[in-house]
Amino acid sequence: MYIWQNGKLVNKDEAAISPFDHGFLYGAGLFETFRVYGGHCFLLDDHLERLNAGLDLLEIGKKVTREEAEGAVKLLLEANGYMDAYIRFNVSAGTGEIGLRSEPYDSPEVLVFSKPLPPAAQLQEKGGKILSLNRNTPEGLKRLKSHHYLNNLLAWREIRHSPGVEGIFLTREGYVAEGIVSNVFWAKQGILYTPSVDTGILNGITRQFVMDLAKKSGIEVRQGLYLLQDLYEADEVFFTNSIQEIVACPRIGDANFEGLNGKLAGFLHGRYAEGRSSFYSRSEIRSEDFI
Template sequence: MYIWQNGMLVKKEEAAISPFDHGFLYGAGLFETFRVYGGHCFLLDDHLERLNAGLELLEIGKKVKRNEAEGAVRSLLGANGYTDAYIRFNVSAGIGEIGLRSEPYDSPEVLIFSKPLPRAGSLQEKRGKILSISRNTPEGDERLKSHHYLNNLLAWREIRHFPGVEGIFLTQEGNVAEGIVSNVFWAKHGILYTPSVQTGILNGITRQFVIELAEKSGIEVRQGFYSLDDLLNADEVFFTNSIQEIVACPGIGDANFEGMNGQLAGFLHGRYAEGRSSFYSKSEIRTEDDV
């Protein structure tokens, strides 16, 4: 298998980075994961917008454009023989001296990884479990999709004996936050709810896409601070991320929901599927009047 490293295809066994890379030493790096459907990089513009904003904030001297990213992914998938794939697009700060750095980084390390995926299918289910470990607060004003992943790793180990389950973080104040690898939505009386980014969650690209889908379909969406009881009293619950798309949740602990029979999850999954092979951004979603 090949990876893409700084403009070159490299066999995974031969790929290497410097031990002085500040992405390794201090977590100064960002990544995006997105899905390729039949060769199309779904929502690539939205992923790159978030990536580039984070790179600017961290003062990492790199701005990734669509044609560069798409060309690199196409080259990588061609070398590996994939048409439907998981992509991790990683930008690390690059080499620096030992010690924290105040100057911008001017020689970042760009790595792209891929894994084959089956063709996308119907709506799937996954139960939820409330984690005992709290969601930590972001290092800055908002959470970046950075190399700093220890909170998620510890949470993942908490559910390792519960296959097919998504762990759900609460904040230290007890508000619903997000899943280990997902954002959380629920519906009550036809209204869609999801935690605000002000709770410290990652503003997932699929989260943003689903909110836009819902609003342009005439569904009311409310974002805010919600208690665990708000979540457990829902009619339906679902998770979102860029690889698993929309995943219905049939239950959390003793609370049961509509799962794959949920009307909103099923409707939104159907509309989601309409854009898989062509959309670069949520801005391409049409309203009901346009459909």
């Protein structure tokens, strides 16, 4: 299998970065994961907008263009022999002296990884479990999709004996936050709810896409600070991320929901599917498509 590293295809067994890379030493790096459907990089512009904003904030001297990203993905998929894939686009700060650095980084490492995926499926479901581990607060003013992933790793180990379940973080104050690898939505009486980014969650690209799909379909969307009881009283619950799309949740603990029978999850999954092979950004959603 090949990866793409700094403009070249490299066999995965030969790829390497320096032990002095500050992405390794201090977590100074960012990544985006997105899905490719038949060679199309879905919502690529939105992912790159978030990535580039984070790189600017961390003063990592790199701006990734759509042309560069699509070119890397195309070469990678051709070399590995598949067209439906998971893509991880990773930018690490690059090498430096040992010790925290105040100067900008000017020689980042860019690596792109891929894994084959089956063609997109119908709506799937997964149970939920409230984690005992709280969601940590962001390192800065807002959460970046960075190399700082220990909170998620420890949470993943908490549910390792519960296959088919997504762990759900609460904040230290007891507010519903997000899943280990997802954002959380629920619906009650036709209104769609999701935790606010004020809880410290990652503002997921699929989260934003689904909210825009809902709003432009005439569905009321509310973001806020919600307690666990608000979640338990929902009619339906679902998770979102860029690889699994929309995943219905039939139960969390002793609380049962509509699961695959959820009207909003089913409706939004159908609308989601209509853009898979063509959308580069959620800005392409048109209200008239849903009239």
